[in-house]
Amino acid sequence: MTTETTRRALFGGAGLVALAAAVPAVASTMSASLGVSPALAKLIAAADEAKRQCDDFDTATYDPLKARTDALVEAVPHVTVDIKNSPFWTTAEPAAVSLARDIVRGDPGRRHPSSAQLRRLVAADLHRTRQAQRLRRQTGLRAAYDRSNALADAMATTEWDVALFPCETAADLHAKLAFMTARQMDDGVALLDVLLPDAARIANKEG
Numbered sequence: 365m366t367t368e369t370t371r372r373a374l375f376g377g378a379g380l381v382a383l384a385a386a387v388p389a390v391a392s393t394m395s396a397s398l399g400v401s402p403a404l405a406k407l408i409a410a411a412d413e414a415k416r417q418c419d420d421f422d423t424a425t426y427d428p429l430k431a432r433t434d435a436l437v438e439a440v441p442h443v444t445v446d447i448k449n450s451p452f453w454t455t456a457e458p459a460a461v462s463l464a465r466d467i468v469r470g471d472p473g474r475r476h477p478s479s480a481q482l483r484r485l486v487a488a489d490l491h492r493t494r495q496a497q498r499l500r501r502q503t504g505l506r507a508a509y510d511r512s513n514a515l516a517d518a519m520a521t522t523e524w525d526v527a528l529f530p531c532e533t534a535a536d537l538h539a540k541l542a543f544m545t546a547r548q549m550d551d552g553v554a555l556l557d558v559l560l561p562d563a564a565r566i567a568n569k570e571g
Contacts, residue, residue, distance in 0.1 A: 399535040407529055408543055411522035418515040426512045433505040437496045443488035445481040453485055461489045523547055527555070531562035532569060 400408075444454040453460050464482040471479060500506050527544055531537040540562070544550065 399533075400539045401533065401536050404526070404529050404531070404536050404539060407522070407526045408539065411519070411526050411543070411547075414515070414519040414522040418512075418519045421515055422512055426508045429503060429505050429508050433500055433503045436499050436503070440492055440495050440499075442492070443485065445485045445488075447478045447481050453481065455485065455489045455492055461485060465489075523549060527558055530565065532565050534566060537562050537566060 442454055442456040444451070444456075447453045453464065455461060464485045467476055468479070468482050468486050474480075474483075476482065523544075526540060527549060529536070529540060531540055537559075541559075544555070549555065
């Protein structure tokens, strides 16, 4: 899983109740139609429900709230200081703020010829950052971000429940691989250690 999946908890509240209600019916349908064992089908259904809740929250709540908040943050005025008539020294330019901060940090005696302007730029950037943080709290974006993270964590947990399921039939292994491929669980993660025991169990059973 990518780090983005740590951006989301399903545990507790109405979400878990909905999950518990949805899983048995879906699992029963999958196992009957595809020959997948009921236990694995239940785990896949749980993962699908967790993903639905995660996606629904982001689409309906987090994404539009973030867009609105980002617009408010962007509307906070930037500050430009005059250093040799250069347009570079502005809070809209991260490289300028970073350089100004480094110069100020290394110039405690304020000997730099542009010390006053540089310090004003650093202070203005700090003030703007605090305004942005205040807006994110006021709009509820911070709380929505935490909820999105919790839902993503729960989704990742259900995905790994599927990945770690001990397959004993080719149908189960196929279903697991199809699920893991669809969820892109092989992206940057070595999964042979997870799949080799499945292959060994199936080979021994067939042998």
